[in-house]
Amino acid sequence: MPVFDPAILVLEDGTRFTGRAYGARGTTFGEAVFATGMTGYQETLTDPSYAGQIVIQTAPHIGNTGVNDVDNESSRIWVAGYVVREPSRIVSNWRATSSLNDELVRQHIVGISHVDTRALTRHLRDKGAQRAGIFSGADADLDASEQLAQVQRSPRMAGLNLSGQVTTPEEYVVPAVGESLGNLVVVDLGVKRATVRKLSEQGFDVHVLPYSATFEQIVALQPAGVFFSNGPGDPAASREVISTLSQVLAQRIPFFGICFGNQLLGRALGLDTYKLPFGHRGINQPVLDKATGRVEITAQNHGFAVKADTEGVIDSPSGFGRVEVSHVGLNDQVVEGLNCLDIPAFSVQYHPEATAGPHDSDYLFTRFKDLIVATREGAATTEGAAN
Incomplete structure (x- = not known):
């Protein structure tokens, strides 16, 4: 034996x-x-x-x-x-x-x-x-x-800032698949390879920066958009990253955040976050897209969530205009997504790249590209009218 x-x-x-x-x-x-x-x-x-x-x-x-x-x-x-x-x-x-x-x-x-x-x-x-x-x-x-x-x-998870342990030590670039639509900055808070691949497949030269990247370092790349990734730890402990995101939002640079990035968007907007009793982890979490009524089966890994009313429109306490909860978890009614109505920014609490897992949420990467294109065209129209 x-x-x-x-x-x-x-x-x-x-x-x-x-x-x-x-x-x-x-x-x-x-x-x-x-x-x-x-x-x-x-x-x-x-x-x-x-x-x-x-x-x-x-x-x-x-x-x-x-x-x-x-x-x-x-x-x-x-x-x-x-x-x-x-x-x-x-x-x-x-x-x-x-x-x-x-x-x-x-x-x-x-x-x-x-x-x-x-x-x-x-x-x-x-x-x-x-x-x-x-x-x-x-x-x-x-x-x-x-x-x-x-x-x-041993340490408690609440209050821990773990992004510095998992982030890339230095910038790297993944070229666009096909014709490039410009640079896209990914702030690596614990990003997965599949996420970077999905963004490059949308036609962007993806510049992955460490979590400590400053706003000045981000704008120096003249990004068409900024993406905040998934990651571990307590969002309330990432004050410097939240400050950087606030500057991105103020400059109206198109933004998309997932998982940890969703929580950081919430805090940048002036909303609170809180620790869930046992979190959501796995590849079978049902989420309602409120705009379409469609239920998505999603991949998730998070122990914290954004605190917000899931019905109606919220005024951002930080002055970024109107915000709505776009997605809701069907198991416990947890906020699963935010959509900004007055600035080009949105986020979801789950992993749309979903490896391994369902691919119900692939459309979000295309939605981000469409937001970037629409913001760019709107800026060109405004500039043309001014001239």
């Missing part, structure tokens, strides 16, 4: 789940969250939005297709830890270059398997996302009170 190293998942409320060591051995801490996707574990692991989080997969069987060199959404795995029910014993996919377990070991990601993930998920739904620690191998033998104390000393 094979010998398995022990592992223990400890939540900050003292709840304990025993299992087997999976991936690297050792100890790790993070916010315990659950992801409901049935597929796409490699994309989840390499999504920078999951930095600082111990991800629990609700799908019971993980790892059967291994990992490959194509499906990564960034240069590395970002999750703080990984929890699965039943890891696949073999890899069965012609694209695989490694097993998931071997990749977790290679990248020093501590995990735990053979956990009752259904019971764990139900606990988090009742009690909310909370700090957790995985203790595996020799660390599983630590005294239970000491393990809990270490978890309770």
